[in-house]
Amino acid sequence: MPAVANFDPNSKLDLPRNVADYPPNVWGDFFLQYASESMEPDQSNAAEIDSLKNEVRNMLATNNEKPFDKVKFIDSICRLGVGYHFEHEIDQVLQLIHKTYVVNGEIILEDNLHSLAVLFRVLRQRGLYVSPDVFKKFKDGQGIFSKRLIADVEGMLSLYEASHMMIHGEEILEEALAFTSTHLKSISTQLSPFLAAQVKHSLTQSLRKNLSRLEARRYISVYEQDAFHNVVLLRLAKLDFNMLQSLHQKEFGNICKWSKELGITKKLPYARDRIVECCFWSMSVYFEPQYSQARKMMSKVIAHLSFIDDTYDSYGTIDELELFTKAVERWDISCLDDLPNYMKLLYKSLLNVYEEIKEETIKEGREYTLSYFVKDFKTIVQAYMTEARWLDKNHVPTIEEYMPISKITSGYPVLSTTSFVGMGSIATEDIFNWVTNMPKIVNGAALVCRLNDEIVSNEFEQQRGHVSSFLECYMIQYDTNREAAIQECEKGIDNAWKDINEDCLRQTKVPLPLLTSVINLARFIEVYYKDKDHYTHSEGLMKTHIKALIVDPVPV
Numbered sequence: 001m002p003a004v005a006n007f008d009p010n011s012k013l014d015l016p017r018n019v020a021d022y023p024p025n026v027w028g029d030f031f032l033q034y035a036s037e038s039m040e041p042d043q044s045n046a047a048e049i050d051s052l053k054n055e056v057r058n059m060l061a062t063n064n065e066k067p068f069d070k071v072k073f074i075d076s077i078c079r080l081g082v083g084y085h086f087e088h089e090i091d092q093v094l095q096l097i098h099k100t101y102v103v104n105g106e107i108i109l110e111d112n113l114h115s116l117a118v119l120f121r122v123l124r125q126r127g128l129y130v131s132p133d134v135f136k137k138f139k140d141g142q143g144i145f146s147k148r149l150i151a152d153v154e155g156m157l158s159l160y161e162a163s164h165m166m167i168h169g170e171e172i173l174e175e176a177l178a179f180t181s182t183h184l185k186s187i188s189t190q191l192s193p194f195l196a197a198q199v200k201h202s203l204t205q206s207l208r209k210n211l212s213r214l215e216a217r218r219y220i221s222v223y224e225q226d227a228f229h230n231v232v233l234l235r236l237a238k239l240d241f242n243m244l245q246s247l248h249q250k251e252f253g254n255i256c257k258w259s260k261e262l263g264i265t266k267k268l269p270y271a272r273d274r275i276v277e278c279c280f281w282s283m284s285v286y287f288e289p290q291y292s293q294a295r296k297m298m299s300k301v302i303a304h305l306s307f308i309d310d311t312y313d314s315y316g317t318i319d320e321l322e323l324f325t326k327a328v329e330r331w332d333i334s335c336l337d338d339l340p341n342y343m344k345l346l347y348k349s350l351l352n353v354y355e356e357i358k359e360e361t362i363k364e365g366r367e368y369t370l371s372y373f374v375k376d377f378k379t380i381v382q383a384y385m386t387e388a389r390w391l392d393k394n395h396v397p398t399i400e401e402y403m404p405i406s407k408i409t410s411g412y413p414v415l416s417t418t419s420f421v422g423m424g425s426i427a428t429e430d431i432f433n434w435v436t437n438m439p440k441i442v443n444g445a446a447l448v449c450r451l452n453d454e455i456v457s458n459e460f461e462q463q464r465g466h467v468s469s470f471l472e473c474y475m476i477q478y479d480t481n482r483e484a485a486i487q488e489c490e491k492g493i494d495n496a497w498k499d500i501n502e503d504c505l506r507q508t509k510v511p512l513p514l515l516t517s518v519i520n521l522a523r524f525i526e527v528y529y530k531d532k533d534h535y536t537h538s539e540g541l542m543k544t545h546i547k548a549l550i551v552d553p554v555p556v
């Protein structure tokens with residue numbers, strides 16, 4: 001975009017700038033209509049929601065159901081997006097089922113493949129270990145999954161979803177995934193349109209890797225078509241979805257208003273203007289009402305990371321970037337004088353966001369979170385600088401040099417930490433120590449982000465000058481082709497998910513909601529960096545999803 005290349009009055013006209021031709025923002029001022037001082041969600045159905053919640057709670061508490069029915073009911077509650085109302089009750093039921101029917105990891109109940117696979121997945125999703133050996137009985141004399149299973153579409157689909165909970169060394173789940181994927185794909189043309197649509201959806205987006213709001217929006221209509229659906233639960237899911245949507249609309253509106261008043265996207269025209277998508281990113285990390293404030297902070301942090309990423313990747317010259325890096329290392333408003341005009345704006349706005357976060361954490365008596373946030377922020381900016389120096393020197397790093405830096409610049413270590421800042425007292429100082437030392441789950445999320453991003457954005461980025469990607473480094477280092485490098489990326493992503501799953505099962509000290517935030521960061525990538533980079537190219541899938549979750553209510 002040469003038109004903006006020299007907009008900065010401080011810059012010398014002959015400076016070569018590496019500007020990307022990013023598509024424009026697709027929302028304009030649309031969300032401003034929702035901006036509101038009051039953050040009360042729509043209360044028109046509040047009384048009915050409360051009464052429905054009580055009914056569901058009572059259903060969860062009754063003991064006259066078979067364990068499998070209970071687990072399936074819990075699975076429906078969670079897939080419909082209302083599990084967050086019953087965390088305590090769900091935990092109690094699942095702990096009891098695990099204690100009673102799982103001995104030394106082995107499920108001692110008997111049932112069909114569908115029931116066992118749902119039980120396996122639901123328990124593992126809660127961090128409760130169950131051995132995959134329960135699926136051995138579905139193999140034939142030759143030790144492979146029996147061909148008879150192919151006719152059992154429901155069972156195959158459940159086994160497919162269960163297999164995504166795999167950790168390292170679980171051969172049987174690898175086989176289950178390969179078997180179910182192959183056969184579900186091949187029989188899908190023979191199924192009813194309704195079932196074929198379920199199969200197609202699962203094959204593209206497994207439950208483990210899907211965002212829970214998207215699943216809720218979709219599953220509400222699937223569940224409705226199930227002749228045996230629970231009417232109370234379905235009504236609760238619909239009303240609750242719309243009630244939450246009204247809160248999310250206000251949040252999006254307020255952040256868009258903040259962004260417009262700040263005017264930064266107008267003043268940094270080289271950067272992607274994606275404020276709505278930033279709100280959506282943070283809403284994907286946590287959607288519950290109690291995290292409204294956390295979402296606000298997180299959206300602003302993501303927006304700044306996006307501006308900074310574009311500054312390092314695209315507009316900034318190497319000398320300017322060195323100045324900005326030093327300023328971030330010092331984290332002090334007095335550094336403003338050292339920066340060119342356009343960077344002053346960015347730096348000042350970053351420190352303002354920090355001040356806002358500081359005010360909130362002081363209110364909560366959780367100032368200890370701040371130093372961890374700042375440390376991680378400095379680390380990512382230093383890593384952006386390393387990449388900028390590599391590009392400046394035309395240095396192609398080895399994979400061993402590239403990976404530690406590019407995991408940091410994925411943004412996921414600092415965003416994991418940022419997500420915890422707003423999560424209240426469950427995120428103790430011990431937990432901040434843990435999360436900022438690259439535990440397996442954060443390392444896994446960073447790899448999922450980095451490697452998926454490499455596969456989808458490589459060509460677009462290489463059209464302009466961009467630091468060498470994993471694909472190039474790998475091809476050069478191992479003297480191989482693009483396909484082999486992509487395969488290596490895909491292997492890395494599969495392993496990263498095993499690490500994520502493993503860390504969730506082994507955790508004793510980190511509460512599930514915190515782990516879920518990190519998993520949700522990885523899930524966002526699985527949805528929006530799948531076939532292409534939908535954050536940068538936000539007019540297709542991303543826009544459709546934002547519309548479905550934030551704009552259009554569920555018909556009731």
Ligand SMILES: CC(C)=CCC/C(C)=C/COP(=O)(O)OP(=O)(O)O
Binds near residue numbers: 302409
């Ligand atoms: C997760 C974060 C930090 C979100 C902010 C937006 C952002 C930088 C997205 C990645 O862009 P990219 O595809 O250009 O990434 P990179 O430059 O690292 O390849």
